[in-house]
Amino acid sequence: MISEIINICWIPFTGFISFLILLSAINKSIGVRKAYVNLLLRIFEYGRVSIETASKENQKFESKSKTDTKLGLEVVEDDDNKETLNGATLITRDAILLPQAQENTQDKQVSSKKEEINFDFEKCLDYVKSGIEAIIEDDVTSRFEAEELKSWNMLTRTNRHYEFISWKITLIWVVGFIVRYTILMPLRVLVCFIGVVWLTLCTAAVGYLKDGEKKRAVVHKVLGQCFGVLSSAISAVITYHNEDNRPSSGICVANHTSPIDVLVLMCDSTYSLIGQRHGGFLGILQRALARASPHIWFERGEAKDRHTVAERLKQHVSDPNNPPILIFPEGTCINNTSVMQFKKGSFEVGGVIYPVAIKYDPRFGDAFWNSAKYSMMQYLYMMMTSWAIVCDVWYLPPMYRQDGESAIDFANRVKGVIAKQGGLVDLVWDGQLKRMKPKKEWKEIQQVEFANRLKSD
Template sequence: MISAILNILWLPIGGFLSFLIFISAINKSIGVRKAYVNLLLRIFEYGRVSIETASKENQQYSVNCKTDDKQGVQLVDDADSKEVTTNGATLITRDAVLLPQPQEPGLEKPVSSKKDEINFDFEKCLDYVKSGVEAIIEDDVTSRFEAEELKSWNMLTRTNRHHEFISWKITLIWMVGFFIRYVFLMPLRVLVCFVGVVWLTICTAAVGYLKDGPCKRRLVNKVLGICFGVLSSAISAVITYHNEENRPSSGICVANHTSPIDVLVLMCDSTYSLIGQRHGGFLGVLQRALARASPHIWFERGEAKDRHLVAERLKQHVSDPNNPPILIFPEGTCINNTSVMQFKKGSFEVGGVIYPVAIKYDPRFGDAFWNSAKYSMMQYLYMMMTSWAIVCDVWYLPPMYRQDGESAIDFANRVKSVIAKQGGLIDLVWDGQLKRMKPKKEWKEIQQVEFANRLKSDST
């Protein structure tokens, strides 16, 4: 009896998976995901208007019920109009006094022959005090490792703002959405993900036995495109690629980093070699599968700290024109897709062409940011598979070259600013590793010397 039921259920599921693989193989879309996303946008808009209306009614009710005209009225939260953040940028105006790099030195003043008297005025350090208070309220670093603030509620349980019971219609929509995501979408997505990983493992193992050459490279590109196309269905990914004429074909490709999904997003459109530390668990399975079919650079934990070894392996890979472009995330850690933080200079010292890529996720459908300090990989995948969808835009930017006399740091900053501008992200100078370590002693000393020089120059 049970086997008969399983056979009946397997027919539609097997047909669906076969159809999914076929669609991925021919690199076509039938428009279901985009129609699904457009429907969600209409539901979100309806929810936003309903919440605004209910908030205004509650506000009016509070005004009518107040007993003392001199006392202020506590207004109901309006999630759409009272946000203090806009795409991760706070309303605090910063003068950028405390930075990890020294400011431009001013003109040297002639040394007086007489003994100068240094008069201290408290107002000369007010800008530093102001910056310190702003950092205590909300600094530029730690806020980049939390989920991006939403302008309106997206009806997900983890972004609950107690709006689901504001009216019976919103309650009904929320309950139906909860049922669809957890009872229908999540099991189906888990099944698709499992099939995708198994398919990737089998296919890469098969093509790994082929002799190296143009035929194998074309087959690898096709196989990886199909496999990652299936895996993208496990998170209902809707990806829009812009400026495809700038798609990298060799050299080094650098992109801002939000989550491990960044690799999936880019591999759905082209084949890349990857560089990084060896992992265990789910990521380790994917790493070993990819290594069978195409050249990748994986390091052990101790080797990854050897800059010379990393640079040498990177130069060897780039020097071979037959190798795919190598994908690098110079930030070295995941940022919440509101900003771009300091790029490590290593990949910009190798030489050759750099292909910048900007990736921007739409947080209304699901938060793609992986807070690795808070969630394990399996917890993160669970969150992705219970989101509405993963919607993002990818911009391929024109190739960039290191200019004569330009340092690797300046080149990295120039590439970073281009990516930030295209993706609508905030360009920050801070090192993303500050979430794991304390500020360097040199940064403190630079600011101390800078402050002392300012006091000295103001008093002479």
């Protein structure tokens, strides 16, 4: 009896899954994901109102029982203010003491050693203030932690824990937990497995075609279908803006939040990738993609050789038949709140640069990959147990290096455009500071800047 019921249920279930995969493969949508996201927004809004109501009731109750015995004054805790502080930065900096680019400070280093410096204690106060602010809250460490949410998104792994504030919220959280772990996650794992197998088979078949326009057209369609299926594994809802500026050749640079950035962009167009060879799950995808289209993969030792990287990059860009190459100049994942220093290597090659800004909606799931804390499989597990991955992609007008403009200045100009469009904070700090200590050159630049402030007029 039980086996018959399972067989009866299995047929429509497999048919439904096949239908969804087919829609993803042909890049069509019947509006299920958007309707799902809109439903989540209504649930989140209801949860926000319920949490605020419960917090105000608790505040009134506690305010009646708490009094200051010494002063006889009633002490009322402002929970609303706590919420605001918890979701924003603690310090508002009036002036940030930052070093200038190294190319502009070499002459200054030499000249500063020859001049006599008179010490004035008042000129040190700005540095003391900046140092204390950095100890309390620095601009670098906070960029490699989960982004603060303005309202709770019903996930216990976020930094808000309201699942037991009222029985209604508890009920919604329990139902959501069951849906995510018993329905969505198994379906997503199945779709991901099918997508990886399909990508491997398709790229292997396409690899036997002769190079030419027909192969490029087939690769474009095949990769679009394969990545469309993979996007279903995380319930991705992607909105592309300014599609007229979509890259067609040259170099495409984007801010970097997660490995999913590649998936997000490859769903809309075909790119060549550059990076270090990996093993495991990423290695399977790298080998599959290399069979279908030209990519640049380096061994660990080669990736550190800037000359080798630049030469292979120039060779790829010089061939008009190659698809645009996708580069993340930050070199590491940032937590969707800011853009950090762009490496100048990709801006020295020459030619056109296509900036792309990617911004994820953290209410549905945190797309940031903290590689120091989670492995790739742990990260995929978190993505598949999130509500969804919702993001916006802006294609920005192509940019060119101006006459007399250094590669560093060009990189900073492109970075500023991406940060402005994505609503991200534009920072000068190197993202590699999360793995290594500050370079000696940066310390010397700060010392020179400090010495210039101490010079007597």
